[in-house]
Amino acid sequence: MTIQLDVDRSADVNVDGYHTFKLGEFTFRRDEFFVYIDWPTGSHIMSADAFLRALQRDVAWDFFYGIVNFDGIFGTVNHYGTVDIFAGRYNESYRKAELDYSETVETPVIRETFEAVLSDWTNQSFDPFASPHETGSAFGVKNGDNDAAVTRQRVAAERMVGLPGDQQPRSDEMGYPVNRMFADVDQSEPVVEVEPGFEDEVAAFSLFAYLSRSDVTWNPSVVSVCKDSLACPTTEEYILPIIHGNDRVEWFIQLSDQITWEVEDRDTGAVRSRVVMKAGDVCAMPADIRHQGYSPKRSMLLVWENNSGAIPEAIASGKAPTYPIEF
Amino acid sequence: MTTITSPAQGGAIQHANYTTTFAALASYEKGGVELIADDARHYAFSNIFDVASTMPAWDRVAVAKNWEYVLETVRAEGTSPWFTASHDEFAICMDAADGEVLVELVKLDMPIATDDVEGAVLVDGDPVGPRMGRIRLKRGHQALLPKGSAYRFVKDGAPGVLLIQTIGGELTQYRWAEICQTV
Numbered sequence: 001m002t003i004q005l006d007v008d009r010s011a012d013v014n015v016d017g018y019h020t021f022k023l024g025e026f027t028f029r030r031d032e033f034f035v036y037i038d039w040p041t042g043s044h045i046m047s048a049d050a051f052l053r054a055l056q057r058d059v060a061w062d063f064f065y066g067i068v069n070f071d072g073i074f075g076t077v078n079h080y081g082t083v084d085i086f087a088g089r090y091n092e093s094y095r096k097a098e099l100d101y102s103e104t105v106e107t108p109v110i111r112e113t114f115e116a117v118l119s120d121w122t123n124q125s126f127d128p129f130a131s132p133h134e135t136g137s138a139f140g141v142k143n144g145d146n147d148a149a150v151t152r153q154r155v156a157a158e159r160m161v162g163l164p165g166d167q168q169p170r171s172d173e174m175g176y177p178v179n180r181m182f183a184d185v186d187q188s189e190p191v192v193e194v195e196p197g198f199e200d201e202v203a204a205f206s207l208f209a210y211l212s213r214s215d216v217t218w219n220p221s222v223v224s225v226c227k228d229s230l231a232c233p234t235t236e237e238y239i240l241p242i243i244h245g246n247d248r249v250e251w252f253i254q255l256s257d258q259i260t261w262e263v264e265d266r267d268t269g270a271v272r273s274r275v276v277m278k279a280g281d282v283c284a285m286p287a288d289i290r291h292q293g294y295s296p297k298r299s300m301l302l303v304w305e306n307n308s309g310a311i312p313e314a315i316a317s318g319k320a321p322t323y324p325i326e327f
Numbered sequence: 328m329t330t331i332t333s334p335a336q337g338g339a340i341q342h343a344n345y346t347t348t349f350a351a352l353a354s355y356e357k358g359g360v361e362l363i364a365d366d367a368r369h370y371a372f373s374n375i376f377d378v379a380s381t382m383p384a385w386d387r388v389a390v391a392k393n394w395e396y397v398l399e400t401v402r403a404e405g406t407s408p409w410f411t412a413s414h415d416e417f418a419i420c421m422d423a424a425d426g427e428v429l430v431e432l433v434k435l436d437m438p439i440a441t442d443d444v445e446g447a448v449l450v451d452g453d454p455v456g457p458r459m460g461r462i463r464l465k466r467g468h469q470a471l472l473p474k475g476s477a478y479r480f481v482k483d484g485a486p487g488v489l490l491i492q493t494i495g496g497e498l499t500q501y502r503w504a505e506i507c508q509t510v
C-alpha cells in the first residue's frame with residue numbers, strides 16, 4: 001500500500017510559472033535565475049542550476065550517506081528513516097551567530113516534497129543529471145518538464161551485474177549508447193564458459209564498458225555486493241553538484257582519468273586538503289570531512305561503501321575512529 | 328553508436344575525440360594528498376599499480392579497509408593457488424597486460440571455509456568437486472567468485488593486476504606503512 005502524502009504546494013504559480021513549496025518551516029520558491037529558501041531565522045539564495053543539480057542527487061540517492069550539502073549553507077542529513085533539513089548548521093559563522101536552523105522530518109515527507117519541487121522546477125531543456133556539455137539551460141520561466149530524466153531509477157545490483165535476474169550490462173538496444181567521452185573504451189565482454197547447472201553462479205561483465213554507457217554523472221550505483229560491502233562505481237564529469245559530508249569512511253578508487261577533490265572539515269567548512277586522484281589511485285575519505293570533486297574529462301570512479309547501519313552511531317559516539325586505519 | 332552533444336549547450340565547442348586514460352603496471356602515474364591542515368595517514372592514499380609492482384605474485388594486499396571489509400590488490404603472474412571463501416568475492420581485472428586473466432571455478436563437495444570464517448582461505452591441494460566453469464578477464468572486466476567455490480587464476484606472459492572485493496581474512500596482508508603516503 002502506498003500512502004498518499006500531501007505536498008504543501010502553492011495553489012497558484014508565480015509570475016515565472018513556478019509553484020512555491022513548504023516543508024515544515026522552510027519555504028522554497030524559484031524565479032528565472034534563482035531559488036530562494038526561507039526559514040524562521042534567515043533566508044538563502046542559490047542559482048537554480050546548482051540547486052536543481054544538487055536536489056537531483058539528494059532525491060535519487062534517497063538522501064545518501066550522511067550529509068548532502070547543497071552549498072555551504074543549505075542541505076540534508078540522513079538518519080535513515082528521518083532526515084534533518086538544515087540551514088547554516090555546518091557553517092561556523094551561522095552557528096556562532098546562532099542563526100543556524102534545522103528540522104527533522106519523516107523521510108517519505110521530504111522525499112515526496114523534494115520530488116515535487118524537482119519535477120516542477122526542471123524545464124524541458126534541462127537534465128540535472130547530465131554534464132553541462134550534454135544538456136541545456138536550467139534558467140528561464142517555466143517551460144515544460146523533464147520528468148523522464150529526473151525520475152530515472154537508481155541502479156542497484158542485488159549480487160552482481162550480469163547474473164540471471166539481476167541488473168544486466170547496458171547496450172544500445174537498452175537505450176544506453178557509449179558516452180562521447182568514452183568512445184575509445186573497449187566494449188568486449190568477458191568470455192564465460194559455464195558448466196551445466198552453474199548458470200546462476202558463473203558470471204562476469206565488463207565494468208568499464210558498463211560505465212562507458214552510463215547516461216548520468218555523479219550518481220554512484222551498486223554493481224556488486226558482499227554483505228554490507230557495496231561497490232558503487234560512477235561516471236564523473238564537471239563538478240560534483242553537492243558537497244558530501246561523511247557519516248562513515250568512504251573509499252575512492254580512481255578507475256580512469258583524473259579527479260581533484262577539495263576536502264574540508266565536515267562541521268566548519270575549514271579547508272583540510274586537496275586530493276589529486278589518477279587512474280589506479282586509492283584514497284579514503286575520513287568520516288569527519290566533506291568533499292567536492294572536479295573531473296575535467298568524464299572519468300570512472302569506484303566509490304566503495306560499507307552500508308552497515310551500525311557505523312554512523314559508532315562514529316558519532318566516538319566508539320569508532322573517523323579515519324579508516326591506524327598505522 | 329555514441330552519444331551526441333545536446334544542441335542546447337549554449338555554443339560551447341567540444342573535441343571530436345577524447346582519450347580515456349586507464350593505468351597499467353607498465354604505465355601509471357600517482358596523484359596524492361596535498362595537505363593544508365590534516366594528516367596524510369587519515370587518507371591511506373596508495374596506488375593499485377604501485378602496490379602490485381613490488382609485491383610477489385598472488386599476495387593479497389589490502390589497499391582499502393572499511394571495518395571488516397577490504398579491497399585487495401593482487402599481482403597476477405603465473406598460476407595462483409586455489410582459494411575459497413564462505414561468502415561471495417569479486418575480482419576486477421585492472422590490467423591484463425594485453426592478454427587475459429583466466430579464472431577457473433570448482434564447486435567444492437565439502438565446504439572448506441565454514442560460515443563463520445571471513446575472507447579467502449587456501450585450498451590444500453586440488454579442489455574436490457565438479458567444474459563450474461571458466462572466465463577470461465580482460466582489463467575492466469569483473470567476475471563473481473561465488474561463495475563455496477574454489478577458484479584460481481592463471482596469467483600467462485607479463486603480469487596483470489586484480490582488485491578483489493572481499494572481507495579481511497587470514498590471507499589479507501596489511502602493509503599500510505609501506506604502501507601509503509605518510510607525509
Ligand SMILES: [Fe+2]
Pocket residue numbers: 244250285291
Ligand atoms: Fe562522498
